[in-house]
Amino acid sequence: MNKLASLRRTVTRIGALLTGVVVTASCAQNAPQDTWAPKGPNAQMIDDLQKPVFAVAGIVGLIVVVALGWVLWRYKDRGQPIPEQTHGNPVVEITLTLIPALILAVIGVFTVRVIFDLAKTDDTEMIINVTGQQWWWEYDYPVQNEFGIAQPIVTSGQLVIPAGTKVLLRETSRDVIHSYWIPALNGKRDAVPGRIHTLRLEADEPGIYAGQCTEFCGLSHANMRMEAIALSKEDFAKWVANQQAPYVSPAEGSLAKEGEGVFLNQCVRCHQVDGLKRADGTLAIAAPDENVWSGAAPNLTKLMTRNTFAGAMFDLLTPACRPGVWNASPAEFGEKYLAGVGEECLNVNDLRAWLRNAPEVKPMYANPDQLGPTNGKVRGMPNLGLSESDIDKLVAYLLTLK
Amino acid sequence: MIRTGSKFLIGLAALNAVTLIAYLLFVERLAIGGVALSIVFAAVCGLSAVAIIVRDGDDEAQPADAALVGASMWPLVTVVGVVLLALGLITSSAVFVFGIVVVLAGLIEWAVQSWSESASDDPAYNAATRKRIANPIEFPVLATLGVGVVIFSFSRIMLAVSKSTGAVLFLVFGTIVLVGGTLFAVRPGLKRSIVTGLCTLATLGIVAGGIASAGVGLRADLVEAAAEGHYSHRECGPERSKYFDKLEMRTLSLRSNVVATVELRDGKLTAYEFGVQSPTQAITIQRSNPVNVIFRNYDEGEFRLVASPGKAAADAMEKPEELCTQLIPEGAEQSLTLTYAKASIDRGPYSLFVAGLTGQSIEVFVP
Numbered sequence: 001m002n003k004l005a006s007l008r009r010t011v012t013r014i015g016a017l018l019t020g021v022v023v024t025a026s027c028a029q030n031a032p033q034d035t036w037a038p039k040g041p042n043a044q045m046i047d048d049l050q051k052p053v054f055a056v057a058g059i060v061g062l063i064v065v066v067a068l069g070w071v072l073w074r075y076k077d078r079g080q081p082i083p084e085q086t087h088g089n090p091v092v093e094i095t096l097t098l099i100p101a102l103i104l105a106v107i108g109v110f111t112v113r114v115i116f117d118l119a120k121t122d123d124t125e126m127i128i129n130v131t132g133q134q135w136w137w138e139y140d141y142p143v144q145n146e147f148g149i150a151q152p153i154v155t156s157g158q159l160v161i162p163a164g165t166k167v168l169l170r171e172t173s174r175d176v177i178h179s180y181w182i183p184a185l186n187g188k189r190d191a192v193p194g195r196i197h198t199l200r201l202e203a204d205e206p207g208i209y210a211g212q213c214t215e216f217c218g219l220s221h222a223n224m225r226m227e228a229i230a231l232s233k234e235d236f237a238k239w240v241a242n243q244q245a246p247y248v249s250p251a252e253g254s255l256a257k258e259g260e261g262v263f264l265n266q267c268v269r270c271h272q273v274d275g276l277k278r279a280d281g282t283l284a285i286a287a288p289d290e291n292v293w294s295g296a297a298p299n300l301t302k303l304m305t306r307n308t309f310a311g312a313m314f315d316l317l318t319p320a321c322r323p324g325v326w327n328a329s330p331a332e333f334g335e336k337y338l339a340g341v342g343e344e345c346l347n348v349n350d351l352r353a354w355l356r357n358a359p360e361v362k363p364m365y366a367n368p369d370q371l372g373p374t375n376g377k378v379r380g381m382p383n384l385g386l387s388e389s390d391i392d393k394l395v396a397y398l399l400t401l402k
Numbered sequence: 403m404i405r406t407g408s409k410f411l412i413g414l415a416a417l418n419a420v421t422l423i424a425y426l427l428f429v430e431r432l433a434i435g436g437v438a439l440s441i442v443f444a445a446v447c448g449l450s451a452v453a454i455i456v457r458d459g460d461d462e463a464q465p466a467d468a469a470l471v472g473a474s475m476w477p478l479v480t481v482v483g484v485v486l487l488a489l490g491l492i493t494s495s496a497v498f499v500f501g502i503v504v505v506l507a508g509l510i511e512w513a514v515q516s517w518s519e520s521a522s523d524d525p526a527y528n529a530a531t532r533k534r535i536a537n538p539i540e541f542p543v544l545a546t547l548g549v550g551v552v553i554f555s556f557s558r559i560m561l562a563v564s565k566s567t568g569a570v571l572f573l574v575f576g577t578i579v580l581v582g583g584t585l586f587a588v589r590p591g592l593k594r595s596i597v598t599g600l601c602t603l604a605t606l607g608i609v610a611g612g613i614a615s616a617g618v619g620l621r622a623d624l625v626e627a628a629a630e631g632h633y634s635h636r637e638c639g640p641e642r643s644k645y646f647d648k649l650e651m652r653t654l655s656l657r658s659n660v661v662a663t664v665e666l667r668d669g670k671l672t673a674y675e676f677g678v679q680s681p682t683q684a685i686t687i688q689r690s691n692p693v694n695v696i697f698r699n700y701d702e703g704e705f706r707l708v709a710s711p712g713k714a715a716a717d718a719m720e721k722p723e724e725l726c727t728q729l730i731p732e733g734a735e736q737s738l739t740l741t742y743a744k745a746s747i748d749r750g751p752y753s754l755f756v757a758g759l760t761g762q763s764i765e766v767f768v769p
Contacts, residue, residue, distance in 0.1 A: 121677050131688045140769045142675065142686035152686050154769040168677045172659070174691050194692065195659050198677055272745070288690070289743040295690025299769070 032210035035183045039209060040202045042118055042186040049114045053107055060103070118187070121198055124168040128159065130199075132171070132178030132191040133294035134217060134379045135224040135364070136311030147236070153243045154272075156298040157308040160229045162236035163206050163330075169199040174294040175379075179215035182228045188214050203230030205330040208307075208337075219363045220380065225312035235334030242338070242402075243302055247275025250400050259397025262390045270297035270381075273401065293365075293377040303401040304341040310362055310381075314350040321345035340402045348395060355391045357383045407458035410516070411450040414509060418443040421487065421502065429495045435502065442506065471519050480508030511536065552605055555612025561624060562615035578604065638708045638726035640758025652734035654696065660737070661685065661693040664707060664754055664764055667700040671755070671762040684765040685754075692741040695754065697727050704729040705756050709740055709766075712749035722749075726757065742768040 031037075038047040126147060131138040139160075141153040147162070159182075161167045171180055171191040180199060181188040189199035203209065213224035231239055250256035260276070264284055268276070272286040288297040303309070307317050307325060315322055321344075328336045350361070359366045364380020371378065386394070404412070422439040429435065483504030490498025518532035519525075556575070560568045582604070586597060619625070627645060637643035662685045663674045672681040687693055697707035706729045711722030727736040745768050746752055752766035 122679060124677055124679075127675065127677050129686060129688055131691060138688070140686060140688060143682075143684050143767065152767045152769040170661075170677055172688065172691060172693075174688075196661065196676055196693070274747075283747060285745065285748040287744075287748075295743060296688075 032208075033183050033212060037184060039184040039207065040186070040204055042200055042202060043184055045114050045117055046187055049110055052110075056103060056107070060100075118200065119198075121168055121200065123166055124200070125166045126162070127168045127170060128161070130159070130169045130171045130180060130191065131174055131296070132180070132213070132217070132224075133174040133296055134176065135213070135220040135362075136298055137178075137180070137213075137224075137226050138296060138298065141240075148240045149244075151244060153240065154274075154299040154301070155243070155306065157312045158227045158229050158306045159201075160231060160236065160239055161201060161203065162233045163203045163230040164233070165202065167201045169201060171197045171199060174296055176217050177215050178213050178217045178224065180211070180226070181214045182209050182211035182226065184209040185228055190215055201228065203228065206230050206232050206235070206333040207328075207330060208326055208333075218379070219365060220311070220313075223311060223313040223362050225308075227308060227312055229337060231334050231337065235338060238334075238338055239305070242305060247273065247301070248400070249277075250397060255393055255396040256400045257397075259393035259395070262386070262393050263397055266384050266386065266390075267300075267394070272297075272299045272301065274299070274301040291377060293374045293379045297381075300398070300401060303398055304346075305338070305402055307337070307341065309351065310354055310358070313362055314354065315347050316341045316351070317345050318347045341399075343399055346395075346399060351395060351398070352391055354381075355384075355386055355394055356388075359383055404454060405458040407516075408450060408453040410513070411446060411453050414513070415443065415446040415450050417505075417509075418446050421505070424487070424491065425498070425502070428491050429498055435499055439502070472525070474512065474515055476508050476512035476515060480505055480512060483508050548605070552608050555609045555615075558612040558615040559608070561620050562618045564621055575608075636724070636726050638706065638724045638757055640706075642704070642729055647729045650728035650730055650734075651736055652730060654735055654737055656737070657694075657696070659692070659694050660696055661687055662764075663696040663698065665698045665700060666705055666707075666756055666759075666762075669701065669759065669762070671759070671764060673754070673764045682764075684767060686767045686769065687740060687742055689745055689768050690741070690743050692739055694737045694739050696735055696737050697730070698735040699730050699732055702732050704731050705759065706730065707736075707738055708755055708757050709738060710751075710753045710755065712742075712744070712746075712752050715749070740766075742766070745769060 035050075036047065038044040126144060127142060129140045129142065131140070136156055137159070138154065138156050140155075141147075141149050143149055143152060159169075169180065169189075171189055172195060173191040173193045175193065177193070178191040179188050180191055182201065185201045185203055186199055189197050191197065207230055209228040209230065211226045211228065213221060213226070215221075217224060250260055263271075263273070264276070264278060268284045268286055270286055270288040270291050273284070276284045278284050286297065289295040291297075298309075304316065307315060307322070309316055317325065325333070325336045353361050358364065358381040360383070362380065364378070364382075365371075365374070366378040366380045366382035368382065418439065422436065422443055425436055425439055483501050483506075486497055486501030486504055488501075490496075490501045514536050515532055518528045518535065521528050521531045559571065563571060582600065586592060620628070637646045661676055663676075665672050665674070673683065673685050674681055675685050685695075695707070695709075699705050706727045708724055708726040711724055714721055725738060725740065727738050730736050742749075742752060744750075746766070750766075750768065752768060753763045754766060755763040
């Protein structure tokens with residue numbers, strides 16, 4: 001009997017502790033993927049639906065839990081005789097069927113309406129192609145002269161959109177199913193190979209909105225992140241202009257120039273830098289289709305205008321500089337973001353670790369001895385065996401890609 | 403003491419081991435044949451062990467009368483299989499695999515017959531026992547082989563005769579089968595010899611026709627198509643292609659993964675990108691990602707949409723092949739599946755155009 005009482009006490013304490021942990025976790029301040037904090041009209045529509053539904057579900061849940069508890073307490077075994085057993089009570093059964101059916105019907109009407117509203121695309125102002133692959137997202141902006149996009153822009157890691165603009169993402173995947181989710185801007189949408197799915201995003205004001213791949217997609221699924229950057233229309237125009245600006249080669253004799261050589265020898269097999277030329281003057285063109293299973297690798301043109309790398313797993317900004325951009329007010333955000341990443345704010349430790357041995361810091365299928373099933377092609381970035389000297393040069397070079 | 407039955411099984415296991423080693427050395431490693439032989443080897447080893455342990459069962463019950471042992475064709479079949487194995491080693495793996503099948507079939511039948519002949523002192527009972535064990539396997543296998551031979555022979559006939567003759571033959575054969583089946587069903591008392599005779603005659607007729615047709619070869623248009631690859635490459639000119647444009651599809655049931663719809667209207671080519679309402683003369687397609695483009699013809703006449711393949715690689719010997727829809731009439735639509743592995747700046751420019759219509763094209767950006 002004492003043992004049983006002791007066990008009950010232990011279970012009660014553990015239950016109370018877990019409940020406390022869950023409750024206090026909901027008080028977290030740094031929660032960029034909070035699903036209850038909409039920052040755009042699409043997410044607001046979802047929020048307007050989920051709050052009443054949550055309230056109704058909460059009330060129903062509370063009633064059920066209280067009723068269950070009361071029944072357990074009221075009729076617990078006290079040695080009394082077993083009461084007369086009955087079967088069937090049409091009034092109770094019909095009532096308990098009708099009430100949930102009515103609740104679900106009401107919720108269903110509003111849910112269907114929101115689903116149709118979210119699927120609306122006829123007033124789209126801008127389109128962006130979003131392509132998932134293990135384990136990063138590629139964004140390409142088709143020619144759209146009204147936004148100054150005279151030639152396609154290809155980027156990755158961070159999706160840059162103009163605030164207050166109805167942006168239509170056309171999602172697909174090059175390998176397995178992924179799912180795109182920026183909770184502050186809209187719900188989830190799967191990116192499926194062989195299909196194009198659409199997802200509308202619109203941000204109320206400038207800022208960074210974090211997201212996460214939400215369809216298990218292999219080894220580094222947990223590291224497949226994304227960030228949507230909303231800029232004011234003026235700042236977005238500046239961003240577009242900069243993305244289309246011609247490539248500027250580092251100064252002769254500089255460490256960065258040597259890094260350009262390393263890039264041309266090693267990285268350009270998969271990574272494109274638009275405008276980069278070889279020593280003979282021909283354009284250096286990446287061939288990821290020959291080396292990577294998905295057929296694509298991140299385009300590194302203007303890399304230092306982004307705040308992340310390696311599928312947004314790592315910040316390009318140091319922990320000291322990052323809050324300056326993330327916590328900037330909407331009025332100041334554009335200027336801070338467009339400043340890009342300079343040498344003083346570069347997260348050089350993570351970048352060097354990535355260049356030194358990428359599979360060590362992000363799980364990927366890049367071991368050359370285990371590439372039989374993919375015909376020798378990697379899924380992720382392999383260890384290139386770069387020397388520390390080469391890494392120095394590459395870091396210096398990458399810093400010039402702004 | 404190792405008795406006769408055990409010796410037989412040990413010999414069988416040894417032969418199996420030799421076959422397995424030969425297969426692995428000369429045919430193919432890690433293939434399904436090797437796996438099958440390994441399993442058979444393991445099974446025969448297990449049987450050998452059991453036979454040795456139980457001393458071939460109760461020896462007292464074994465009939466001593468050698469007269470119980472009848473003539474058997476299975477040693478001969480097994481030897482034929484061994485010869486095929488040897489031939490297969492120096493000719494082709496198909497002969498070798500066929501040899502394995504014949505050897506295994508011969509050995510199994512031989513083993514079953516030997517086992518059944520030692521079942522009792524009554525030869526009739528022994529024969530019945532063999533049938534009870536072997537017939538459920540023999541009949542389906544032989545029936546499958548027989549039906550396979552008939553179907554293969556019939557297919558040779560159909561490939562040799564003209565299309566119209568083929569249709570008539572099909573109707574005739576179908577009618578004969580229907581009439582024969584109906585006759586056998588409504589006349590269950592029909593003499594067995596008549597039924598057997600009719601079926602044998604029909605089978606022999608089809609097999610003979612198949613052999614004769616194989617000698618004649620394929621009909622002319624199939625020979626021509628095979629030689630020129632009409633069904634494997636598209637003919638993308640403005641003129642109607644004899645084969646590629648035959649029975650062109652005019653409507654689409656599948657509308658998945660559509661990146662853009664391209665319309666030909668009043669002699670002008672216009673694209674509508676998925677999700678965008680306004681027309682455009684340039685579309686973007688992600689590299690290394692198959693997508694569909696729908697082509698709609700609103701003009702009088704027949705037109706086809708062609709996708710230019712871009713430039714060949716500098717070191718490539720062959721020119722990239724164009725992709726196109728069939729010629730489609732006014733009001734019809736078709737889709738074209740495109741995959742660009744290389745960016746526009748590499749192998750571009752890429753474009754979509756209508757064969758024979760100059761000055762109209764849709765630029766395709768592949769970032």
